[in-house]
Amino acid sequence: MRQPIIPFSALLGQETMQAALLVNAVDPGIGGVLIRGQKGTGKSTAARALASLLPPLEVIPGCPYHCPPDAPEQMHDGCRDRFDAGETFAPAKLPTPFIDLPLSASEDRLVGTLHLGKTLETGERHFEPGLLAAANRGILYVDEVNLLPDHLVDLLLDAAVSGINLVEREGMQVSHPARFLLVGTMNPEEGDLRPQFLDRFALCVEVAGLQDPDLRREVVLRRLAFDQDPASFQETWQEQELGLAQQLITARRQLQAVAIPEEVLDQAVTLTTAARVQGHRADLALIRTARALAALLDRPAIGPMELAEAARLVLPHRLERSVASGSESLGAQITSLLETHLSLENDPGGPEEIAPDTLYYMDEDIEFPGSAAAGVSLFTHLKKKRLSAPSPLQKPST
Known part of the structure; x- marks a missing residue:
C-alpha cells in the first residue's frame, strides 16, 4: 500500500527549496540538489511530493532499469540487443521511481552485485541490479547524506554525473544507465560533507523553520487537515498539482529550444570568476539551471533575471570555500556579486507585476x-x- 503524500503545491514557506527541485526535475543533468537544514523543515516531504508530481514513465515491461521502449540510446545492453534485433515493445506505465538510500546500505546494495560463481557455472554474466538501477529515470533520495560512508558518496556522485553505473569484479564488468535526480538532505549540526563532495552537488539550499507566526499556524493547520483525511486534502490541491505537473511537462519539451545568448554566457563566466570558485562545475550548473528556469517561465531565452536566480542556488556552497569571509552573510555576498556583475534594470524578462x-x-x-x-x-x-x-x-x- 502506497503511503499518502502531501501535495507539492501545499508546501508553504520553502519556495527556494521547491524551485531547486523543480529545475532539477526539468533537467536532471543539472546535477542534483543538496538541502541543508534542521529536522522538521520539510526536506524529505518536498522530495517525496516532487516524485508524485512527475508524470509516469513508459518502460519496457520487466526491465529492471526502466528502459524507454523508443529510445535505444538510453537502453541497457540487454534491451538494446533486443531492439537492434527488430523486437518491438508494448510499453508499460510506471510511476516515477522514488528510491530511498538507507545509511546502512552496502556497496553491493547500491551499485549491484556481479555473481562470479553463477557466471562461471552458466558462462553468462549474472548481475543483480542495485538501488542505482532502481533509481534510473527517477529520484534517488539520500537523507543525512553527510553521514553516508565516503566511498558510497563517491560512487553515488560518480553515477549521478556520468549517468552510468559501472560495476567491476574479478576482471568482469557490467554497466547500465543510471540517470536520476539526486536529492541529498542533511542537518549541518551533525557534521558537513567533505569539500570534494559538496562541490559535486550542483545546487544547494538552506531551509529553516518559519518565523512568521501566521505562516507557522497555517503549516500546522494544513498538516492536521492532511492527517485527518489525506484523500480529501489531496483533492483540495488537485487542480494546483495538475497545473504544476503540466508546466513541468511543457518545460521539459521546451528546454533544448531555450536560447543561451552570448552576453548571458559571458555574464555567467564573469560571476563564477569573481566568486573564485574552483573548477568549472559552477559555470555549467549556472547555465543549466538558468535554462531550466527560463523553460519553466515560458521564456525563449535566458536573461539576467534567470541567471541571478540560478546564482542563488549554485554559488552558496561554493562561496563558503572561496570569497566567504568576515561577518557578511553568504546571501549578502551573492547579492553584492549580482549587483556588481549583472544588470537587471533593463531585463525584459524581469520580475512580473501582478495587481x-x-x-x-x-x-x-x-x-x-x-x-x-x-x-x-x-x-x-x-x-x-x-x-x-x-x-x-x-x-x-x-
Whole structure:
C-alpha cells in the first residue's frame, strides 16, 4: 500500500527549496540538489511530493532499469540487443521511481552485485541490479547524506554525473544507465560533507523553520487537515498539482529550444570568476539551471533575471570555500556579486507585476506554491498563468 503524500503545491514557506527541485526535475543533468537544514523543515516531504508530481514513465515491461521502449540510446545492453534485433515493445506505465538510500546500505546494495560463481557455472554474466538501477529515470533520495560512508558518496556522485553505473569484479564488468535526480538532505549540526563532495552537488539550499507566526499556524493547520483525511486534502490541491505537473511537462519539451545568448554566457563566466570558485562545475550548473528556469517561465531565452536566480542556488556552497569571509552573510555576498556583475534594470524578462487586488484573489482562492516567495520569480509567473488559464479539471468545450 502506497503511503499518502502531501501535495507539492501545499508546501508553504520553502519556495527556494521547491524551485531547486523543480529545475532539477526539468533537467536532471543539472546535477542534483543538496538541502541543508534542521529536522522538521520539510526536506524529505518536498522530495517525496516532487516524485508524485512527475508524470509516469513508459518502460519496457520487466526491465529492471526502466528502459524507454523508443529510445535505444538510453537502453541497457540487454534491451538494446533486443531492439537492434527488430523486437518491438508494448510499453508499460510506471510511476516515477522514488528510491530511498538507507545509511546502512552496502556497496553491493547500491551499485549491484556481479555473481562470479553463477557466471562461471552458466558462462553468462549474472548481475543483480542495485538501488542505482532502481533509481534510473527517477529520484534517488539520500537523507543525512553527510553521514553516508565516503566511498558510497563517491560512487553515488560518480553515477549521478556520468549517468552510468559501472560495476567491476574479478576482471568482469557490467554497466547500465543510471540517470536520476539526486536529492541529498542533511542537518549541518551533525557534521558537513567533505569539500570534494559538496562541490559535486550542483545546487544547494538552506531551509529553516518559519518565523512568521501566521505562516507557522497555517503549516500546522494544513498538516492536521492532511492527517485527518489525506484523500480529501489531496483533492483540495488537485487542480494546483495538475497545473504544476503540466508546466513541468511543457518545460521539459521546451528546454533544448531555450536560447543561451552570448552576453548571458559571458555574464555567467564573469560571476563564477569573481566568486573564485574552483573548477568549472559552477559555470555549467549556472547555465543549466538558468535554462531550466527560463523553460519553466515560458521564456525563449535566458536573461539576467534567470541567471541571478540560478546564482542563488549554485554559488552558496561554493562561496563558503572561496570569497566567504568576515561577518557578511553568504546571501549578502551573492547579492553584492549580482549587483556588481549583472544588470537587471533593463531585463525584459524581469520580475512580473501582478495587481494587488489580483494577489488578494489568488491568495484566497487559487493557492499555489510560493505565494509568499521573495525574489523567486517562478512562483509569481505560475500564479499569473493560473489566473489566465482554464482549470485543468475542466473539459474543453466542443
